[in-house]
Every structure is written in structure tokens, then in C-alpha cells.
Amino acid sequence: MSVEAIPDPVPGPGEVVVKVAACGICASDLHFIHGEMPLPAPTPLTMGHEPSGTIAAVGPDVPVWREGDPVSLHAGKVCMACARCAAGRLEECRNPQVMGIHYDGAWAEFVRVPWYSMARIPPGVSFEHAAIACDAVSTPYAALIDRGTVRPGERVGIWGIGGLGTHAVQIARMAGASFVVAVDPIEAARERARAVGADLALDPSEDVPGAIRDATHGRGLDLAVDAIGRSAVVRQAMFSLERGGRIVLMGQSMESLDAGPILFLSFLGTSILGHLGYSKAHLEQVLDLIATGRLDLSRSISDRLPLERVQEGVERLTSKEESTVRLVVLPNGEPPAPGS
Ligand SMILES: [Zn+2]
Ligand SMILES: [Zn+2]
Known part of the structure; x- marks a missing residue:
């Protein structure tokens, strides 16, 4: 792993670029970094699949979304080539791709995503909580409520x-x-x-x-x-x-x-x-549960690291010497308060 300067992404049709406020480090990232699971994408690859941020640029043919909107990012893209995608059953795509594993993720200042992957952050939810809402909360939510x-x-x-x-x-x-x-x-x-x-x-x-x-x-x-x-x-x-x-x-x-x-x-x-992952509906429900205080994430952010120290975060999670819930990377410095 290394931290390198690369060109800022530019949104294509149907895509937006999000300025990343926070992104979690997940145990599943470690499996790929340490070679315990095969990475499906060619390297170099930017990892990170648990982000929140603010829309920085909107490409052509994107409905509704505007620059400045605060968003959580569902970590998935559909293939638009299988029979289910062709039938419009996008959530049931046979070949879904995962952010930070199949395509560049959000341990970065900016990330490029399809417009349909975003969920609006409700008022009162911090960017850190809106980030870990993807995966760290939505995956167990989907696993218990739907699958289980x-x-x-x-x-x-x-x-x-x-x-x-x-x-x-x-x-x-x-x-x-x-x-x-x-x-x-x-x-x-x-x-x-x-x-x-x-x-x-x-x-x-x-x-x-x-x-x-x-x-x-x-x-x-x-x-x-x-x-x-x-x-x-x-x-x-x-x-x-x-x-x-x-x-x-x-x-x-x-x-x-x-x-x-x-x-x-x-x-x-x-x-x-x-079981794997979660749907957009799960993510939106989780964000609402955080906003209304039904889900209390006050113990969930174990530490916050600048992007330059992401490797340190990976090492800390690997060593298991401390018991963490989530280490989060803040690629653009201290995130703004919700709604500001
Ligand atoms: Zn994960
Ligand atoms: Zn598909």
C-alpha cells in the first residue's frame, strides 16, 4: 500500500464525483490487502467502501442530485449486461461490483460513483456516522432483519x-x-x-x-x-x-x-x-434510525485518521491489539458539522 497523488476523477454520464468526508476501514479490506482473498480488479486500486461526503461534480444525465448535497455511498455498481439488469431488476444484478474491490474506492479525496448509489444524509447525522452506516451498520442490519x-x-x-x-x-x-x-x-x-x-x-x-x-x-x-x-x-x-x-x-x-x-x-x-452486503433501502433505513436516535453510534468511531495515515489504520486493525469498532479515514481534514 502507498499513498500517491493521482488525477482527480471526472464524472461521466450518469456519474457524480463526491468529495469524501469520511471512510471506514473494514476487516474485509484486510483480507484483500494481505492476499487472503483474491482481488478481482487489477492493481493499482484505491480501496475503501464505507464513505460519506459532499457532491463535488455532477456528470451529464444525472437526475435530481446537485453539487453540495451530503451523501452516503452504497458500495455497489450494477453490470447493466445481465438478464436481470436488462429486466430493470438492478438490485438483483447477477454481477454486482463492489466499491474499493472492483473499482476505485474512497480512501481518497474524491471518488467517482454512479448516481443511483447515493443516499441523502438526513439532518443531524454526522459524516462519520453516515460513512459507517454503509457496511458497518447496514450489513448487519440486512443480515439480521432480512436474511435472518x-x-x-x-x-x-x-x-x-x-x-x-x-x-x-x-x-x-x-x-x-x-x-x-x-x-x-x-x-x-x-x-x-x-x-x-x-x-x-x-x-x-x-x-x-x-x-x-x-x-x-x-x-x-x-x-x-x-x-x-x-x-x-x-x-x-x-x-x-x-x-x-x-x-x-x-x-x-x-x-x-x-x-x-x-x-x-x-x-x-x-x-x-x-449473506453479503446490503441494499440502498437498508442504507436509507439505517440513516433514518441514526437520525431519530433509535440507533446510537456514539461508541462506534474508535479513532479518526488523516488519509496519509491510512496504512497505520490498516496495521492497527490487523494487529488486533486494540478492540475497535471502526477506524475512519478523513481524507479532506475535519469534516463539517451536519447541515453546515
Ligand atoms: Zn466491509
Ligand atoms: Zn447486472
């Missing part, structure tokens, strides 16, 4: 209490879960999980299924979310579930899944559900 179909009164477990997992605990509470358990090897992460609403926080080296059965009168969980992407987590989650329970795979890795004996899954009627 969490219902009021259900018992929910979250494995991995980092950026996405911390918000998953909050979303489970907000959705009306009657019991939320958080599992993480780091004490500071377990403490944070309790502070944001977990009823129980466990170290994965403990007898997690046993502790969950004790705490739920022998019943276990309706929904388990793996925010890490490990077979060991899925097996532990599987043995923590109530009959008919669901596991949502929210963490990404190249590890092969070994979820234990198929007979157990069949006998217990367990569903294992893959």
Missing part, C-alpha cells in the same frame, strides 16, 4: 464483536430480541457488547452452547450470526441453536465450511444462510 428474519421475542447470538458484530448486537436489541448473547475472545469486546445491550457475553474457549442453554432455560438460540467466517464458529453456533434455528454467515473468508454431521442439520431443521 429476526422477530420480536427471539433469542439471538452474535459471534465476533468488531465493527459489524457490535452493531449486530444493537440491531438485535432494536428488533426486539428477548435475549442477545455475544461471543468474542477479547474481554474489551465482550465488555462493549454488554454496554450496547448484550444480556450475556462469552469467551469462545468456554462451553458456549452449554452456557447459552443455561441462560435460555435449555432452549438455545433462534438465530446465530457469524461475523467472522470460520467453521469453528458455525459448529459452535449450530450446537447453540433451538430446533429450526438459523445461522447467517456474515463474515467472509476463504475457509471451507465444515458445519459438522449433516444428520444433525437435517434432524434439527437448521438453516445455514450465506
Whole structure:
């Protein structure tokens, strides 16, 4: 990784250029930087898929949006070539591209995006919170509410209490879960999980299924979310579930899944559900929930770094020595207050 000067992007038809106010550093960025997952785009590539900012330039054929509008950026582009795109089902595109992975992202002063990828930031939401609303909050929101179909009164477990997992605990509470358990090897992460609403926080080296059965009168969980992407987590989650329970795979890795004996899954009627990302509707709902105070992100910004120090942020997240929710990069200095 290096920080280099490149020409400012110019918007083409249907595109805008956004002056980036803030952009999160995500654990999934690390997998690509460290070569654990294959990067689908040729390098050099500008990473960063969790940005907010202000529209700096509007290209031809862009509806409604104007220079100066404050926006969160959904990290996706559609292919406009598959059968679903041709049918106008853009949200269901078969070959979606992800910002900062397939095309240049927002660890930069300016980023070029399609007009349909933007969501307006509601009054009162800071640029930092509007940035992490993309992915760090919207992905667990989509994973729990849509993919995991969490219902009021259900018992929910979250494995991995980092950026996405911390918000998953909050979303489970907000959705009306009657019991939320958080599992993480780091004490500071377990403490944070309790502070944001977990009823129980466990170290994965403990007898997690046993502790969950004790705490739920022998019943276990309706929904388990793996925010890490490990077979060991899925097996532990599987043995923590109530009959008919669901596991949502929210963490990404190249590890092969070994979820234990198929007979157990069949006998217990367990569903294992893959999940990636979030839709524009999720992002807009999350921004509204932040604006109305239903979702409190006051603990979510762990540190703020200028663009020159993005590498330091990546190293800090890699070392796992500190338990962070989100480190954010501020490429254009201190962002303005919302609405100013
Ligand atoms: Zn991410
Ligand atoms: Zn498509």
C-alpha cells in the first residue's frame, strides 16, 4: 500500500464525483490487502467502501442530485449486461461490483460513483456516522432483519464483536430480541457488547452452547450470526441453536465450511444462510434510525485518521491489539458539522 497523488476523477454520464468526508476501514479490506482473498480488479486500486461526503461534480444525465448535497455511498455498481439488469431488476444484478474491490474506492479525496448509489444524509447525522452506516451498520442490519428474519421475542447470538458484530448486537436489541448473547475472545469486546445491550457475553474457549442453554432455560438460540467466517464458529453456533434455528454467515473468508454431521442439520431443521452486503433501502433505513436516535453510534468511531495515515489504520486493525469498532479515514481534514 502507498499513498500517491493521482488525477482527480471526472464524472461521466450518469456519474457524480463526491468529495469524501469520511471512510471506514473494514476487516474485509484486510483480507484483500494481505492476499487472503483474491482481488478481482487489477492493481493499482484505491480501496475503501464505507464513505460519506459532499457532491463535488455532477456528470451529464444525472437526475435530481446537485453539487453540495451530503451523501452516503452504497458500495455497489450494477453490470447493466445481465438478464436481470436488462429486466430493470438492478438490485438483483447477477454481477454486482463492489466499491474499493472492483473499482476505485474512497480512501481518497474524491471518488467517482454512479448516481443511483447515493443516499441523502438526513439532518443531524454526522459524516462519520453516515460513512459507517454503509457496511458497518447496514450489513448487519440486512443480515439480521432480512436474511435472518429476526422477530420480536427471539433469542439471538452474535459471534465476533468488531465493527459489524457490535452493531449486530444493537440491531438485535432494536428488533426486539428477548435475549442477545455475544461471543468474542477479547474481554474489551465482550465488555462493549454488554454496554450496547448484550444480556450475556462469552469467551469462545468456554462451553458456549452449554452456557447459552443455561441462560435460555435449555432452549438455545433462534438465530446465530457469524461475523467472522470460520467453521469453528458455525459448529459452535449450530450446537447453540433451538430446533429450526438459523445461522447467517456474515463474515467472509476463504475457509471451507465444515458445519459438522449433516444428520444433525437435517434432524434439527437448521438453516445455514450465506449473506453479503446490503441494499440502498437498508442504507436509507439505517440513516433514518441514526437520525431519530433509535440507533446510537456514539461508541462506534474508535479513532479518526488523516488519509496519509491510512496504512497505520490498516496495521492497527490487523494487529488486533486494540478492540475497535471502526477506524475512519478523513481524507479532506475535519469534516463539517451536519447541515453546515
Ligand atoms: Zn466491509
Ligand atoms: Zn447486472
